[in-house]
Amino acid sequence: MQSVTIRDVAARAGVSVATASRVLSGHPATSADSRHRVDEAARELGFRLNAQARSLRKTRTNTIGVLVSDVRNPFFAEIAHTVEQSALAASMATLLCNANESTDQQDLCLDLLVSQRVDGMIVAPQGDGSGSLRDVLTLGMPVVFVDRTIDGVDVPSVTSDNRAGIADAARHLAELGHRRIGYVAGPQETSTGRERLLAYRDAVAEHGFDTDPHLVHQGDFQVASGVEGAELLLGLDEPPTAILAADSLMTFGVLQVCQDRGVRIGSELSLVGYDDIGTFRLVSPALTVIAHDPARMGALAVEMIRDVLAGETVTSAVLPTTLVVRGSTGAPDPRRIA
């Protein structure tokens, strides 16, 4: 890993380092002659610009940090992918971190990103605005929230319309005749978890659904809590006729339990999932889901962070959700309606 520096290039080209630097970074004030000679020399020596040195001098690293909770979640994988691609198109690198739904690890990651002096961050945040997140913001670090926000923290964000999503799903279930609807909630440390739960509660009130507190299971956006929730809900003396799960991983968990117990989805039990993961089309019956658009979210987030970096003011965006009705929802099981 010996390094060819710009000095070597300059020497070989017979020019000063200043000229070499100007040529290599596309500065206009260079003659055709030196441009040619420097390019040639750089090629011959296999010169690779040292981004560390450049970053130190300029105060831009051309790198953005991406903090999501877990790339193994297809929703965040999609976001991470589009963010990386959009950034690459602007020849920026992306530093990826997973917080694993843990505030401690989120802090760890944020500290890492600050120390790496990323130009900006795209964050799916968690917790209240305390800890490293507060530090990051008071530092003046450009941040854009994606998918989630934090109450009282004024940061541009691109989210989706969680309340509308749940409301649509609830209306759909109401129209089918359901009155007793189980809900596997997301962690209340996240804005999405909170908003969706609130929307569920509103729907319960609006449609006059059963208000039995046992119908809500507090999960954590992980598969295991979906399993747990499903077992509890299905184990109730009077089980729900439909279940709504607040994210894709918990939906998987619910599906798994239904599979294992031989619960026939669509007839015995209606199920609505959150996030339109490709595989939700493939299970049978295909899943009715509240879909949103992580790719668009990611792309928009990059656009926003670039705008912030360019000094422009940006406004938050709330993307619509769509209810995709498939076979997993149907009229409630007549035996259960009583």
Place this chain on the structure above:
Amino acid sequence: MQSVTIRDVAARAGVSVATASRVLSGHPATSADSRHRVDEAARELGFRLNAQARSLRKTRTNTIGVLVSDVRNPFFAEIAHTVEQSALAASMATLLCNANESTDQQDLCLDLLVSQRVDGMIVAPQGDGSGSLRDVLTLGMPVVFVDRTIDGVDVPSVTSDNRAGIADAARHLAELGHRRIGYVAGPQETSTGRERLLAYRDAVAEHGFDTDPHLVHQGDFQVASGVEGAELLLGLDEPPTAILAADSLMTFGVLQVCQDRGVRIGSELSLVGYDDIGTFRLVSPALTVIAHDPARMGALAVEMIRDVLAGETVTSAVLPTTLVVRGSTGAPDPRRIA
């Protein structure tokens, strides 16, 4: 983004920058007194070490590059996740890149990673060893291959036993009585694509399966090519009684087509997928798959790259695959056996 530098800290603590640096980077030759004062000053000023500056001086960036083909592929998402977590545990950052199964983009990413002076790279490579990959290696950059390798390129790798995986699956199908087996192959630009196809051919010879060349569809590890392959295979005058797909995304494609056409998997058609994605358990019937262990792969890759960086010699690892038999494979449809 004004910056508190180590000079500010030193001034406030009433020591020299040398001492401040020693304290902040844990150098032993420091007195308890200055340790206390420097730590205090750093805390009060909110000092954040500038990793760029440090990297410039040391010749380590404490960053590793991760180049996979697509994080939206659950297999690579798992690898990316474990790599990131293992790296974080060693307080290293990870620069993530997606090559999208394109050699051009792979080159772009490699150039980016070199310019960022990552300490080492974990790469799921593609193509022959030409282009930027050759440059990277001649540069002396520590590289570990993961999942895939490149013929004639001597780089430590952690892969899985592709041939055994396919062989097991083929034997399983043979035992069930299948003789005509469709194969949706991976891109021949990847070692996994090649090895698995070779193993399929070997199995055809060994078990005396039909050798009709139409039974092999050349795919590219993407969902769309699985769809294409399934349509072609199922559209044959004499369709196969079983299909083997060389990765999870193509398996999704095949599943999708079967779903759409109402093909009953497990009876009308047996299906074996590659990679044990969580959702393959959930489709019904659950999918028989060739499973391997991306988490272990990722963790091992990090271990290996750290060993390489520590100057130790490392040896490549080949992890075993397991055939997980579920409901998607059964005896061939009697009507088709003729």
Place this chain on the structure above:
DNA sequence: AACCTCCGTGTAATCGGTTCCATGGAATCG
């Protein structure tokens, strides 16, 4: 011919850390 622009170029300072080397005081030893 004298003057002014304009433009390409080189010198050197700079970014924010790390580390070699010299120094001086305290502790240890003969």
Place this chain on the structure above:
DNA sequence: CGATTCCATGGAACCGATTACACGGAGGTT
């Protein structure tokens, strides 16, 4: 008690780029 060792410390060079500033030559104007 003088010599030696040890150790914390500070000064300054250094990593590899960028860029402010000064300079000199070519070309244009009056």
